[in-house]
Amino acid sequence: MTMSMKDKICIVTGAASGIGKAIATRYVADGAKVAIADLDLEKANETARELTEKGPGEAMGVKMDVTSEEQVNAGTDAVVKAWGGVDVLVANAGIQIVHKVEDFPFDEWKKLLSIHLDGAFLTTKAAIPHMKKRGGGAVIYMGSVHSKEASALKAPYVTAKHGLLGLARVVSKEGGEYGVRANVICPGFVKTPLVEKQIPEQAKDLGISEEEVVNKIMLGDTVDQEFTTVEDVAELAWVFAAFPTNALTGQSVVVSHGWYMN
Template sequence: MQLKDKVAVITGSARGIGQAIAKRYVLEGARVAIADLDLDAAQKTAKELTALGPGSAIGIAMNVTDEDAVNAGVEKVVETWDGVDILVSNAGIQLVHKIENFPFAEWKKLLSIHLDGAFLTTKACIPHMYKRGGGSVIYMGSVHSKEASPLKSAYVTAKHGLLGLARVISKEGAAHGVRANVICPGFVKTPLVEKQIPEQAKELGVSEEEVVKKIMLGGTVDGEFTTTEDVAEVALLFAAFPTNALTGQSLVVSHGWFME
C-alpha cells in the first residue's frame, strides 16, 4: 500500500473528483478527511469509504474561504490522527459570463474559493507537514491552468494562479521535505461540468450537443471525457512520489485536449 497510515485532507471531496481521490487514497491505506461544505454528504462518503478499507475516513465541515473554519477543520484532523501528510485542495466552482457581463461579486466568489481556499488550507496544513518532516500539497488546476476559453475569465485566472502558488510552496517547503504539484484535468463529467453544458449553449447560441462535441471534447484525441479515476491516479502519483524530483510540476490529464 503506497499511502499506508498517511493522513490526507481533501477539500470538496464529498462527491466528484475529490471523492474519487479520497477513495483511491483509502484503498492505498490512507486516513482521509473528507472536508466539504456539506457535512452530511461528507460523513456519508466517509462512512462508505471506511467500509471499503484498508484505510479509513472521517467527514468534517469546511468552508475553504473562512480562515477560522479551515483552521478548526485541520485541528480536528490533527486531534484525530496526530498530523497531516497530504493536502488536496480540490474545492471549486464554475461561473461563466462574457467579461463585460461578469458580475464582480461572482468574480470574487470564484477566486476566493479556488485561490483563497488553496492558500488557507495550505497555511493551516503545512506546519503539520513540517513537523512530520515531509508532505505533499496538491492543487486541483485544470487545462485552463495552461489554456484559455471564452466565458471563463475568472476560472482561467484562478487556475493559472494555482501554478504560481505551487511553485512558491515547492521552494519554501523543500527544506522541510514538502512537495507541491498541480493536477490539470480536461473536461471531467462531474455535476460542475454538466452544469456548464446548458449555460454555455445559451451564452454561445449553440446546441448542448455542440458544446459537448466541439467545445469540450473537440480537441481530445478520442472524443472522451477525462474520468474521475484518471485524475485520482495522478493524485496518487504525486502523493506517493518518494523524492523532490517532481516538485513544482503540473500534469495535464485531458485525453490530449491540451499537450505540452
C-alpha cells in the first residue's frame, strides 16, 4: 500500500494559523495542492505564499466564513476552477468560549455551534460532489478529546465536538460506495493561541492560578504532563488523508498524551 498526498487537491479551513496551518504545511510538504481557507484572506494569502515557496506542493488563499453557505460554495468553486476538483477536506475552523451553562449567552452558544457544526456541514456538502466525480476522497473533522469527554465551562464546545462524530459516521455510511471516507481527529490540549487564551480565562472563572489551570486542568490526566503539538495533529491528518481505502472510515483517533484512552 502506497500512502502519498502528491497532487491531491485539499481544502483546509482555519488554515492561516495554528493546527490548520500545520496540517496545510504537512500536506504541501508531501506534494499536495492546498487551499488555505480562512476568514482572514490577507493572512491566508501570506500562508499560501510561504508554503508554496517551500514546496514541493503549492497553496492558494481562499476567503471563507464557514458559517456562510455562499462563501463556502464560492470558495470551493474557486479551488475547483484553479485545480480541477477536491480530494481532501479538513474542517478545522473553530473557536472557544467558556462560561457556566447558566451564564452562557445564547448568542455565544449559537455562534460556537455554527462555526463548528454548520461549518463542517456546509464545507462537506460543498466538497462531496467533487469527491464523487474524482472517485473518492477524505473528509476530516477536527474533533477533540471533548468529542469523548466533558469539561466544565465548555457546554457548546463539548456539544459540537460530540456532534462531529455523528456527522462523520453518516458521511462514511453515505460515502462508502463512492470511496468517500470521513474520520475525526481528537486532540488533547494543543498549545495554540486558542488554548493560551483559555488559561487566564479559566483561572479567573475557577478562582485558581494559571499554573494550576495548566498542570491540573489541562495536563493533569496526561501520562507525561506534555501538551500535544500541532505537528502531532498534522501527522494524523496526513494519515487520514493519504490512506487509500475505505478500511479507515467512520473512526475517531485521540492524540492527547494519554489524557483520554479508549
